[in-house]
Amino acid sequence: MTQHSSLSASDDGATRAAIYRASLLYFIGDPALDPAALQWHEDGALHVRDGRIVDVGSASEVLARVTSDGDGGVSAVAAAPAIHDWRGRIVMPGFIDTHLHFPQTEMIGSPAPGLLPWLEHYTFPTERAFEDSAHAQTIADVFIDELLRNGTTTAMVYCSVHPQSVDALFEVCAARDLRMIAGKVMMDRHCPPWLSDTAERGAQESEALIARWHNKQRLAYAITPRFAPTSTSAQLAVAGALAKQYPDTYIQSHVAENRDEVAWVKELFPTARSYLNVYDQVGLLRERAMYGHCIYLDDDDRARMAETGAAAAVCPTSNLFLGSGLFDFEKAQRSGMPITLATDVGGGTSFSMLATMNEAYKVARMGGYYLDATRMFYLSTLGAARALHLEGQVGSLAVGNEADFIVVDRHATPLLSRRTDRCTSVDETLFALAMLGDDRAIAATFSHGRCVHRRD
Incomplete structure (x- = not known):
């Protein structure tokens, strides 16, 4: 019956x-x-x-x-x-969130005049606690509960510099049989000494985590240099070497989020054509690469992303909260570069992809572009799955x-x-x-x- x-x-x-x-x-x-x-x-x-x-x-x-x-x-x-x-x-x-930070769960909604002071005063001190495995496990449970409560079934996640933070998150995801992507942040400069690794140790720890978690159950690993200013050229080079050695892993980082950050990158990498080119020079632009923000790209950058298959994780909520700028949806569509939507917790102030669509629509309108509802839902489901090469697995009811x-x-x-x-x-x-x-x-x-x- x-x-x-x-x-x-x-x-x-x-x-x-x-x-x-x-x-x-x-x-x-x-x-x-x-x-x-x-x-x-x-x-x-x-x-x-x-x-x-x-x-x-x-x-x-x-x-x-x-x-x-x-x-x-x-x-x-x-x-x-x-x-x-x-x-x-x-x-x-289920929604797919392509850019957010699990160690920033408890500092969501922290005030700061901009991205760089926000990192200094809130992000780095908060992430220090993730050297404690028990703390990481506790926050991982809270983080996953929030994702699921908001209808997000797949996410691309930044952990802290500590390998145990990755273990904690993946253990929770494995126990709940979730499809998740995550990686240990790599940074060997311009950060507190208690959060710094080295080019060699960052590569070794990342490779060990790849062996332990990548393609286990429904989990996948993302090679994760935090952003160009916190990695030396040597560390970016070893990240690129890992990406070449493990071509089915993911890559995630930040690019062109904030004008002060873009100017800083120009000082640190004076021979690079652009901020995006810093990553391109070391082999970090390819399919399965996801770059957060992408606000201050030029037409050549957008064309290069379209050519390589690297995707943008557009984070309207955090971009507004931190005053970073407005993503240009019209130029992105014209270039053919893959784009997705993301919450960017804890710079973003909500785990909800519905709230993220709300802000994306307004950002687009401020730029003179009409982002209709069907496309917003597409970018949060099948569009994100395609950008992550997960079509046929998630993102659809096919x-x-x-x-x-x-x-x-x-x-x-x-x-x-x-x-x-x-x-x-x-x-x-x-x-x-x-x-x-x-x-x-x-x-x-x-x-x-x-x-x-x-x-x-």
């Missing part, structure tokens, strides 16, 4: 097969290039088995296939999928993908409910969610088919 339940019913993910009936939203392409890229089923069904998506579409079609095929060919009565009736809510892929998805409640608050009840199109509904939504709109978060967060 097929079981039916509501969202409030117990579902710890132990069911091998389940069908989730709701409105479905996902992408099969970039809506800026293909108007048919957005897939919407007002009354849809998502069929999940053993942590993967085995069917998706209109509820009538998916339920008919289960009835006729017996759960895709599984004839045992015990394998009949439970049906969770969530009509009135939206099921969509058959074969890992079942990382969220349940969005468009009636989570009285104001959101009143607004969405009056929406006349999918784009208008998504726009209302981006402008008015936050963690309260995330009714549940699923990773690999298991419920890892449910809002009371």
Whole structure:
């Protein structure tokens, strides 16, 4: 007998097969290039088995296939999928946050007149505590709880300079079976001595972490020079050598976030054509490379990112909070460079990708560009997955993908409910969610088919 339940019913993910009936939203392409890229089923069904998506579409079609095929060919009565009736809510892929700092969780919302003094007075002192493995483990749990509460199922994360901070984060992610990317910060100058490594030790510790964690379960390692000013040329060179030796690892760093920072890089690397070129010279521009901010790039820089496949993590919330500047969405799109959206916690003031979309829209408008809702949701799901070479694994509800998805409640608050009840199109509904939504709109978060967060 097929079981039916509501969202409030117990579902710890132990069911091998389940069908989730709701409105479905996902992408099969970039809506800026293909108007048919957005897939919407007002009354849809998502069929999940053993942590993967085995069917998706209109509820009538998916339920008919289960009835006729017996759960895709599984004839045992015990394998009949439970049906969770969530009509009135939206099921969509989990969000992908491409740039944030796990050691900065507790210092989020710290005041400073700009990026560089913010690093000196808050960031570096806070990160010192992560030499303590127990502290790192505690904050890792808090950090992951916040991501999941906000509907983020995959993130690209900066740890501290301490290898044990990476171990702590990956241990928490492995225990919860999450798809995450992270790396140990490398910095051997212009930082407190108690946070400094050396070119040699930074490379050795990074390589050991690659061996320990990269491609284990659903985890991946990111080679992580913090940013050019805190790494000597020697350290950047060894980071580039690691990237060449381990081509399926990721690379993450910061570039062109703040005018004072850009001027500082020019002093430190006078022969480089640009800030971005500092990384390019040592082999750190390639596919699977993600650079935070990218505000003060020129046309040659953007063309080089498009050519190499390196992507920008656009961080509107932190850029506004720290007064860094406004990302140019129009020039980025014209260049063809890959872009994504990111929270940049703790410079960013929210773990919510919905809040991040809110700020991205406003930043774009200040630059004379209209960033529509469908593209913002694309950049936070399939667009991010493509930039990270994770398409076919996460970022979509396509058959074969890992079942990382969220349940969005468009009636989570009285104001959101009143607004969405009056929406006349999918784009208008998504726009209302981006402008008015936050963690309260995330009714549940699923990773690999298991419920890892449910809002009371």
